[in-house]
Amino acid sequence: MKSNILAWLEEGNITIPSILLSEYRNLNLNETELVLLLNILTFIEKGNEFPTPEELSARMTVSILECNEMLRRLIQRGFIEIIDQYSNDGIRFEKYTVKPLWEKLIDLFMINNNAAKAMDKKTDETDLYTCFENEFGRPLSPFECESLGMWMDDDHHDPMIIKAALRESVMSGKLNFRYIDRILFEWKKNGIKTIEQAKNHGRKFRQKQTQKVITKDENHQPTVPFYNWLEQ
Template identity: 80%
Template sequence: MKSNILSWLQEGNIIVPALLFSEYRKLNLNEIELVLLLNILTFLEKGHEFPTPEELSARMTISVSDCNEMLRRLIQRGFIEITDEYSNEGIRFEKYSVKPLWEKLVDQFLINNKTNKEMDKKAEETDLYTCFEKEFGRPLSPFECESLGMWMDDDHHDPIIIKAALREAVMSGKLNFRYIDRILFEWKKSGIRTIEQAKSHGQKFRQKQTQKMNPKVESQKSSVPFYNWLEQ
């Protein structure tokens, strides 16, 4: 019993990226091809760098000829390659390399990451239009939609910053695109690019305004002063 367990432990383990299992279909690999690649990885891990079709098929449910054909296709499609190496004695030998497989997997990961970012950006933009229509209480005009697009595409304002400028305009009782555009212009000029910086900037300004206000006038007005960006 103990010897059986030791034999099992001596078989070793291989490390396979989880991404390979989740993305192999997008790489146009089928399950048999995936298992063949995993067997090649197992042989490489054990130091057997050029397993024969006979050795590989013995671990699978495919014939030697099918295994040989599948290896040929995997090489042609750029998933594995055969490289020439030389031993310390100068003897030439061949070995399998799965570097092309890892390169394809990295490319797929980058594509997924780019796609996810594009989807997140699109969702943010959709949410931004919804926020504006909610605050304005009506659908945006073509000119207003174009202004929103220019703020994001031409001026490179983050949707979060645009939302912050919208809130500033709402709080100031000056809900119009010209006012919001002025806020964004001033923030960009001041190097404000994050919501934290925008909040800090507004708080500092309001603190200064509070200190300047006459106590008598302050009691007659709102306890929170607002910045008239259009007067700048």
Template identity: 65%
Template sequence: MSKTSILKWLQEGNVTIPGALLNHYKEMNLYEHELVLILHVISFIEKGNEFPTPIELSSRMTISVSECTEILRKLIQKGYIEIKDSYSAEGIRYEKYNIEPLFEKLFDHFLLKSKQEAAVINQQNETDLYTCFEQEFGRPLSPFECETLALWMDDDHHDPHIIKAALREAVISGKLNFRYIDRILFEWKKNGIKTIEQAKSYGKKFRQNQSQNRYKANEGSAQTTKSIPFYNWLEQ
């Protein structure tokens, strides 16, 4: 290939489009011919032709001029493309295609999709949370207990994973009741515990301190049989 051919090929340039458009155009009710036409419009605009004719567009596609005109009409009706008036430096009025509505719709769709996916994940986490509690308690939760779980998530804004960690902490401490778990969550929130790793580290540190205190108490009071209880969150 000659240097001239390479330069000519490079001068063709590239078309810059969001990957989200290729991934979600079907969900946005766009068909392949409509998408390809949009890509050609973008290509023309990026090369300085802001209002390519149906003849120019169809010459690059496998559809007729009339089909191209019809697709353009539908895209405008759907609100993906609009025709705007503009003025040159000399004050001459001309028309151009504007594709900002397409990207606005794409952005709105992407946000909605993200919110829907987050809602599904959150619902799954909440369902798993109720299941975990029922498994640990060995019975269905009472209406009051279900309401308490909901309050922890909705009012106190505890992450379901943190609530699960507090449940495990209660199991380890041998105090499986909602009042005890609520106290753990209160202590964690007061101390800025927001992740599973922080919760594990915090609980481990207190258990180690409690164990050391028990050892010192037994060592210094050999004459007494009084036992030192396991770390009790309710006493903090």
């Protein structure tokens, strides 16, 4: 009994990327082809880098002929490759590589990731337009929509930073696109890229502007009831 358990442990384990199990059908692989690839991986893991159709078939419910045909199709479709290797003695031998499979999985992952980012970006942009229309209390003009698009596409401002600039303009009592554009320009010039940095910079700016107002008041000059980023 103990020797059986020991033999079972000595069989070892194989590490399988979970994305292979979740996405194999999107690679147009069926379950039988997946199991064949997993068996190839197992053989490679154990040091047999070129298992025969007979060895692979013995682990599956397909015949040697079917196994051989599946191997041929997987090679043609670019999931596995047979490459030449040479031993230290200069003897040529062949082995399987599953590198093409990993490359396909990476490509699929990047496509899915980019699609998710594009969806998030579209959602953020829609939300951004809604925020502006709510603050302005009206639909945006074509020029204003174009300005928003330029801030994101040309100036590469994050939608959250643009929202922060919108809030800053509201607090300053200057709700217009020229004023918001100036805020974004100043933030970019000062390396402001996060909401926290924007808050800190805005806080310092308002303190500075408040001090100016106090100084003017002490000199009996008219005070300005808002913070003017256009004076930067």
